[in-house]
Amino acid sequence: MRDCENALWPCAMTGAVSCLAGIDGIGTVIHGPSGCYYYPATILHREIHCTSLIEEDIICGTGEQLRDLVTTIRPRYPLLAVVNTCTPAIIGEDFSALIPSDVLMVDSPGFLGTFEDGYRAAVDMLPVKIDPRSTGVNLDGVNLLDPFSPGNVIEAHRILSDAGVAVSATFCSGNLEDLYRASSVRAGTNPDLCSGWGEAAGSLLGLRATQDTLAALDRRFPGVDPGVFEREMETVREAITVACGKYLNRYEPPSVAIFSWSGYAEFAARMLHEYLDAAITVVGSRNRAGTSKFRTAEASSLPVVEDLLARDPPDLVLGSSFEQRLCPAAAFVPFTYPLRGMVRLRARPLIGSQGLLGLMEDVLNACRDHAPGRPGGY
Numbered sequence: 079m080r081d082c083e084n085a086l087w088p089c090a091m092t093g094a095v096s097c098l099a100g101i102d103g104i105g106t107v108i109h110g111p112s113g114c115y116y117y118p119a120t121i122l123h124r125e126i127h128c129t130s131l132i133e134e135d136i137i138c139g140t141g142e143q144l145r146d147l148v149t150t151i152r153p154r155y156p157l158l159a160v161v162n163t164c165t166p167a168i169i170g171e172d173f174s175a176l177i178p179s180d181v182l183m184v185d186s187p188g189f190l191g192t193f194e195d196g197y198r199a200a201v202d203m204l205p206v207k208i209d210p211r212s213t214g215v216n217l218d219g220v221n222l223l224d225p226f227s228p229g230n231v232i233e234a235h236r237i238l239s240d241a242g243v244a245v246s247a248t249f250c251s252g253n254l255e256d257l258y259r260a261s262s263v264r265a266g267t268n269p270d271l272c273s274g275w276g277e278a279a280g281s282l283l284g285l286r287a288t289q290d291t292l293a294a295l296d297r298r299f300p301g302v303d304p305g306v307f308e309r310e311m312e313t314v315r316e317a318i319t320v321a322c323g324k325y326l327n328r329y330e331p332p333s334v335a336i337f338s339w340s341g342y343a344e345f346a347a348r349m350l351h352e353y354l355d356a357a358i359t360v361v362g363s364r365n366r367a368g369t370s371k372f373r374t375a376e377a378s379s380l381p382v383v384e385d386l387l388a389r390d391p392p393d394l395v396l397g398s399s400f401e402q403r404l405c406p407a408a409a410f411v412p413f414t415y416p417l418r419g420m421v422r423l424r425a426r427p428l429i430g431s432q433g434l435l436g437l438m439e440d441v442l443n444a445c446r447d448h449a450p451g452r453p454g455g456y
Contacts, residue, residue, distance in 0.1 A: 086400055087364045087378045088223065089188035091163055092118045093196025096222045096250075098159045098184070099124040101204075103254030105155030109144050110163025114188075121416070122222040127151055131165060140166050145176045156254055157182065157205070164188050194270060194365055197221060201249060201273045204257055208276070212261040213299045214246035216276045219268030221250060223415050226342075229427030229436075230267040234282055237430050238265070240306045241292050243299065249273035263298060265291050267429050269341030270365055282429040283345055285311045307431075314431045318438050322353045325442055329449050331355040335387060335405070337362035337377055337397035338414035342428060346396055346413070346437060347372050353438060359390040362397070364414065394445055409448035411440045 088096075091108070095118040098106040108115045108128045115128035129143040144160065152158055159182035160173075167187040177183070182203050186196040217234050220227045235245055246261035250273075264276035269283065279298065280291030289311060292304035334356045336343045340363040347370070350356040361370055362377030377383050380400060387395070387405045395401045396413040412420065427433040 085379055086383065086398070088117070088121070088193045090186045090190035090192060090196030090199065091161060091188045092121075092223075093193035093198075094161045094184050094186035094200035095126060095196075096122055096193075097197045097200035097204075098161070098182075098250070099126055100220070100222050100250040101252065101254055101257070103156045104182075105151055105158045107144075107147060107151070107158060107160045108163060109140065109160050109166055111165065114163045124222065140169070141171055141173055141176045144173060148177050148181060152178070152181075159184060159200070159203070161186050161200070192365055193223070197250075197271055198273075201275070204250075204275075206247070206260050206275050207258045208262050209246070209259045210262055212246050212259065213301075214244035214261045215279065215295065216246050216261045216264040216273070217248040217251075218264045218266040218273050218275075218278075219271040220248050221268070221271060224268060224339075225412070225415060225417060225422065226426060226428040226433070227251070227267070229425035230282075230429045230433070232425055233427035233430040233432050234265070234267060236432075237282065237288060237292075237307060241295070241303050242301050243292075243295055247275070249275060263295070265295075268339060270339045283341065283433070284349075284429075285314065285431065285434060288430055310431055314435060318353050318435065321438065321442055325445065326355065329445070331357060332393040332409070332445050333357040333359050333390075334394045334396065335359045335362065335390075335392040335401070335408075336413070337364065337383065337395075337401050339364055340366050340368045340374075342414070343396075344368065344370055344372075344374075345428075349434060349437060350441060354441070356394075359392045360386050362386055393448070394441065396441075409444040411437075411444050 098104050099122055106126050112130045119126045129147050131140050162185045164187040184200045184203050186199045247256040260275055262276050263279050265279050266281040279294045281287040292307055296302040296304050334350055336346050343361045347358045347361050358372040361372045361374045364378050367374045367376045384404050392408055394409040395405050396411045398414050398416050399418040402410045426436055
C-alpha cells in the first residue's frame, strides 16, 4: 500500500491522466470524487473533467453520473477517455452499456500501482495506427509531469531534423491525428516511460546514446546523416571539459545527492562523475532502484529522503522542492517534480546536446554560488 501522507510521487490514476491529457483532441474524464480530480488538475495544468462522485452516488451507483457527463462534453472532443478511480473500481461497476463504445475506458485506480503503471495502462489504450511506410520516428517518454518534457521535445525535433529524420507521433504530446500515422520506430527521451509503440532505436538521453540512436536510424532509413550531431558532440564535450576544469582548479569536487526518475538520476550521476569528478552520495529513485555503480535507493517518501540526506549530507542536491527544504545548506539544482516557489518559463531539455550543456551549466553555477568563501557556501 502507498503511504499517501508522505508519498512524493503520484499514483497510477495521475499517470494515466498525464498520458491522455497531454494529447490535443482527447477529452479526459476522471470518474471519481472531486479529490481525485483536483490533484492532477493542479499539477498537470490541463483541462480535465470529473464526475465528482459523492456518498449517495457510491451507494446508489455511479453509472448515471458518468453517462450524463460523457453525453454533455462528447461534442467538444474528437475522442473521449474515462479514467476509473478507486471507488468505482472497488464497487466493480460495469459501464459498457452506459457509455458509447468509442469512448476509451482506462481502468487505472490509485491502488493499481505507480505513476508509470498508470501511464502505460493509458498508452496501451490509445488508438494508434502504425504506418509501415513512414520514415519518421516516434518520440517516447514525454509526459506532463516531467519538467524537462517540453524542452526534450524541442531538442529532439532539432537533432532529428538536422539528421534528416521527421517526428511522426509523440507519446504523449502533440495532436490526436499524429497517432493515426505513427512510425514503426521509436526514440526515447525518458528511459522510465516507454510506450511500446514501435521498435526501439535507442535513446536521446546523453551524447553517446544519441549518437548510437542516429546510427541505428541511419541503418534503418535512407538519407539519415548522423555526421552533423557527431561534429556537434565534440564541441559540446570540449566546452564542458574546459568549464569543469576551471571549476576544479579552484574548488574541490562536490559531493552530490540526486533524486528523480531512475533513468534521469542515473544519467546525471554519470555525467557529474565523469566531468566534475563528483562523489555521488546517493541516487534516489522516485520509481525504482535500478542497477548502478553508485549507491542507489528508492526515494518515493519523505521520511526515506530525509534519512538518505541526513546519513551522508551532500554539497549539492539535484531534486525537488522537498529535497531543497530538507537540505537547505547545500547547493540546489531543480531536477524533478514538484518545483515550488520558483518561476520556470523556459523549456529546459535534458536530452541531447542542449540538455547536457544545461545540466552542467546549472550544476557549475549552483556550486560556484555555494563554494567556500561565498555567503551561504558549504
